[in-house]
Amino acid sequence: MSKLVIVGTVAFDAIETPFGKTDKILGGAATFIGLAASHFDVDAAAVSVVGGDFPQEYLDLLVNKNINIEGVEIVKDGKTFFWSGKYHNDMNSRDTLATELNVLEHFNPVVPEAYQDAEVVMLGNLHPLTQQSVLDQMTKKPKLTILDTMNFWMDIALDDLHAVIKNIDVITINDEEARQLTGEYSLVVAARKIHDMGPKYVVIKKGEHGALLFHNDHMFYAPALPLEEVFDPTGAGDTFAGGFAGYLAKTEDYSFENMKNAVIYGSTLASFCVEKFGTERMQNISKDDVEYRLKEFKRLTQFNIELS
Numbered sequence: 123m124s125k126l127v128i129v130g131t132v133a134f135d136a137i138e139t140p141f142g143k144t145d146k147i148l149g150g151a152a153t154f155i156g157l158a159a160s161h162f163d164v165d166a167a168a169v170s171v172v173g174g175d176f177p178q179e180y181l182d183l184l185v186n187k188n189i190n191i192e193g194v195e196i197v198k199d200g201k202t203f204f205w206s207g208k209y210h211n212d213m214n215s216r217d218t219l220a221t222e223l224n225v226l227e228h229f230n231p232v233v234p235e236a237y238q239d240a241e242v243v244m245l246g247n248l249h250p251l252t253q254q255s256v257l258d259q260m261t262k263k264p265k266l267t268i269l270d271t272m273n274f275w276m277d278i279a280l281d282d283l284h285a286v287i288k289n290i291d292v293i294t295i296n297d298e299e300a301r302q303l304t305g306e307y308s309l310v311v312a313a314r315k316i317h318d319m320g321p322k323y324v325v326i327k328k329g330e331h332g333a334l335l336f337h338n339d340h341m342f343y344a345p346a347l348p349l350e351e352v353f354d355p356t357g358a359g360d361t362f363a364g365g366f367a368g369y370l371a372k373t374e375d376y377s378f379e380n381m382k383n384a385v386i387y388g389s390t391l392a393s394f395c396v397e398k399f400g401t402e403r404m405q406n407i408s409k410d411d412v413e414y415r416l417k418e419f420k421r422l423t424q425f426n427i428e429l430s
């Protein structure tokens with residue numbers, strides 16, 4: 123079974139959408155990635171940090187999903203990373219109301235020894251120096267390294283981000299951030315520029331408009347599944363990344379062709395994430411639920427036009 127190292131925040135989120143508002147609930151990039159990856163037969167380990175204020179039941183939740191948390195440091199007298207965001211009416215864009223780094227500020231990630239030879243490394247949203255430090259701890263070159271990031275780190279640590287981006291295979295980034303990183307409006311041109319920065323594969327997430335996968339001159343597009351109910355898009359990007367990474371780790375096939383399937387799995391899992399606030403929906407998805415949606419996806423995107 124492949125090993126998958128997941129790095130990212132394990133956090134408290136407070137979210138406001140047109141449908142309601144939450145107090146501090148479980149969130150964080152590594153949390154969503156881990157919950158999505160837990161749908162695949164992989165040996166996953168989270169590397170992160172929380173404060174003494176973080177409830178044991180949240181940690182238990184990750185353990186119950188078979189995620190190893192040896193690498194989740196608990197700083198007893200520290201406070202957990204806190205993020206708060208408010209969505210606009212279209213739910214496709216949001217404002218960050220607060221980002222309190224707290225224990226993240228002095229975080230030195232430690233990859234448990236048993237995972238230093240992992241086949242796949244998923245560098246979730248975190249300071250680029252932290253992401254690089256995890257890469258540096260791998261004793262064997264991973265078969266695949268994937269990095270996700272966001273505008274926050276572009277704003278405060280752009281040089282460090284460029285340095286780590288050089289060393290990874292796949293970047294997953296949303297459309298707005300791809301434009302910010304490259305200064306290009308066209309996503310095709312932006313993807314090409316990001317290729318030139320290092321990654322051989324570029325995934326651009328477009329929220330409810332799906333995701334694009336680029337590899338040199340090859341391109342693949344998957345729409346997002348049109349849903350009746352969208353309550354809270356928080357974590358959809360991370361869920362996508364977790365599904366993408368989990369599927370590739372499970373199948374051990376890191377080709378462009380197989381990455382297309384990984385994009386579909388990522389999109390399918392993300393379609394559940396948005397249906398309830400925070401991680402709620404992600405905690406209770408069955409294999410059948412996933413299969414049913416994959417079939418829907420297939421129906422949605424297949425057509426037969428006779429071409430001569």
Ligand code: AMP
Pocket residue numbers: 131133134135149150151204205221247248249272274275355356357358359360361
């Ligand atoms: P997404 O909606 O996929 O972009 O991810 C939202 C998650 O990212 C939330 O659960 C937050 O806790 C987490 N998050 C927000 N800002 C940051 C940041 N600057 N660094 C790391 N994680 C963050």
